[in-house]
Amino acid sequence: MRFKKSVIVLFIFIFVFICGVLYGIKGGNIFSELLGIFFSPVWKSGTYISDKFRKFFSDYLFLVNLKKENQRLKEEILFLKSQLNYYKEREKIYRKLEKFYKLSLPIKYPKIAARIIYRPLDPFSRVIFIDKGSKDGLSSQMPVLASAGGKAVALIGQVVEVHRTWSKVLLLTDPSFAADVKIQRTGDRGILKGKGGNMCFLDYLPSYADVKKGDIVITSGQDALFPPGLLIGHIVSVNKKLVQGLFKRAYVKPIVNIYNLDIVFILIKLPQIPL
């Protein structure tokens, strides 16, 4: 036992001596060297794993952030797209209004633009609903115009029912609609009536009237409702047989495609004679 103790003390002494010598020669620390030999693989593997671990989490967090960022950017794109569409729509409306304003300069009456809010398409009543009513100054029997492809302004109907915030417009294709019109080329007058579909009749044309296919029909201004010179449509056919032996009848196609409209214009014009 004593031997063993003295051997251990000797070994410790030698170890301390060697350590001192090595420290003196290399300036190193043998304990650190020894710890390094044992623990370096552990450190390396630990570092490697923690590096990977940290990288994984940082990547994950980065991805999460990226996803959030992506989502945010997508939302931003959507928002900008919707805003762009909104502005495009506004621009379209503005262009339409500008065109209409230029085209309608000869019409001296004040005009109100209205948006079509509903097209019932009822076969028994050709009406449209607009978003302007009595609070905007509308009243019954006012003429309603629309832009025909940005090239002309044409009559499309008449206000028939006025509520505070909305109104009904009777289209010129409704059988109840009637207007005093004339053929632009010859000046022959007749009464325009709706046919129910997308066509109108032109009745009570004089038998001697020289009416041809393609002739332009405009309002005559004699009915006290519509101002003179408003474009309506063109003749598509003329009946060869006289009606009641005295009058010719022609078929008129309105120049405006009524069901593709989104904006109409109401002329603030009251009937000139009380009806």
Next chain:
Amino acid sequence: MTFKELILFFLPFSILIYAFKIFLTNSILFYPGDILFALAIASISLISFNKVCYIYLFFTGLLRGLDLINIEILMGLCFVGIGFLWEHFERYFEIKNFESRLMLWFIILVIYEFVNLIILLIFKLRTEIEFFIIINLLMHSFLNILLTYIWILFFYYLIKKLYLK
């Protein structure tokens, strides 16, 4: 039909169908027939008829009349009249099965279209009645009857599934 059923199911359903009709006409520009009348007829075919039904019919008639000019209340009354006819036809002819209902729907629909034409000709149309106008109205009526009949069948099955589960 009880008042609670009217408020909680039938009136909201009518408004929903009206909104659907607005969407349909405004998006595809096609007249889908008299949807509200079809809904009213399909509804009263499935429920026990009482006085509350008349309120429901009047309301759907008002909604239907919005598409026409100045005859909303008249359309409401027309719907009530059709409901009155339905109630009595059902009782007198002892309508119980589906086949006889099909026939009765057709008769009611034709009567309704006829009344519609009368209302239109007397109250609305301010022009002389001509051959072309009559032909036009008859063709529209035929299309209307056909489309509305299909809608009645559709609503009959829909309400049966939703309401009489």
